[in-house]
Amino acid sequence: MKQNLAFAISGGEPQFWEKSRHEYTNEDKKKANLDNVARDILYKTLDKNMFNKIKTCATAKEIWEKLTQICEGNDETKENKLTVAQQKYE
Numbered sequence: 001m002k003q004n005l006a007f008a009i010s011g012g013e014p015q016f017w018e019k020s021r022h023e024y025t026n027e028d029k030k031k032a033n034l035d036n037v038a039r040d041i042l043y044k045t046l047d048k049n050m051f052n053k054i055k056t057c058a059t060a061k062e063i064w065e066k067l068t069q070i071c072e073g074n075d076e077t078k079e080n081k082l083t084v085a086q087q088k089y090e
Contacts, residue, residue: 035059035060038060039059039060039063042054042060042063042064042067050067050070053066053070054066054067
């Protein structure tokens with residue numbers, strides 16, 4: 001029997017456990033379906049270059065966080081961008 005990873009997000013971190021499809025509750029099915037739909041939307045909107053950067057992410061939340069990191073950078077990068085923008089207008 002094929003095992004599937006079920007997940008839940010607790011404290012901002014996904015938690016995974018193995019669960020066969022026949023063990024899924026209705027709530028598990030809804031969550032899995034919503035995640036699949038969200039991942040599908042994200043996949044369809046990305047070019048190949050961006051897709052290659054996120055293809056190892058397991059959930060839509062992980063994909064979103066990775067895209068945010070890529071596009072916005074970390075806190076230091078954000079601070080540098082703000083400083084540069086302020087200097088342009090002085």
